[in-house]
Amino acid sequence: MYYTYMLRCKDNSIYTGITTDIKRRIEEHMQKTEKCAKYTISHDVLKLEAVWETENRADASKLEYHIKHLTKKQKENLIIEKLQLKDVFQEKINCEVYKKIGKK
Numbered sequence: 238m239y240y241t242y243m244l245r246c247k248d249n250s251i252y253t254g255i256t257t258d259i260k261r262r263i264e265e266h267m268q269k270t271e272k273c274a275k276y277t278i279s280h281d282v283l284k285l286e287a288v289w290e291t292e293n294r295a296d297a298s299k300l301e302y303h304i305k306h307l308t309k310k311q312k313e314n315l316i317i318e319k320l321q322l323k324d325v326f327q328e329k330i331n332c333e334v335y336k337k338i339g340k341k
Contacts, residue, residue: 239297241335243287243304243316246280251312253304255297259288286316289335296334303329 240259244252244266254274256262263285264270266277291297303326304312314320323332 239291239294240338241289241291241297241300241304242285243312244277245283245286246277247283248280250280251286251309251316252276252280252282253301253312255294255301259285288338289322290338291335296330299330300326300335 239255239257240262241253241255242259242262244254244263246252252266252274254262263282265273266282269278289297289300291300300322304315307315307325311320311325315322315325318337321332322330322335322337326332
């Protein structure tokens with residue numbers, strides 16, 4: 238399984254990434270290990286906001302790419318579930334291959 242996730246940072250920005258191990262990856266971001274993202278080195282992570290599960294890396298990467306190109310408001314609406322993936326990406330990706338598993 239692969240996961241696409243969204244993190245809330247202390248400056249209220251949102252970081253999006255993919256992983257095969259969500260617990261390990263969040264710890265890497267929060268503890269600022271050598272494997273954390275460049276973005277989270279300079280933006281302290283507060284919490285995990287949303288997680289979607291999919292079968293393969295290609296689908297996880299597609300979702301990550303498209304989320305990263307959303308406006309801040311659209312990202313916030315995905316987090317609070319005012320918008321679903323199909324509402325935003327229906328014409329761009331097959332939204333049925335993703336399962337929102339929420340916060341971990």
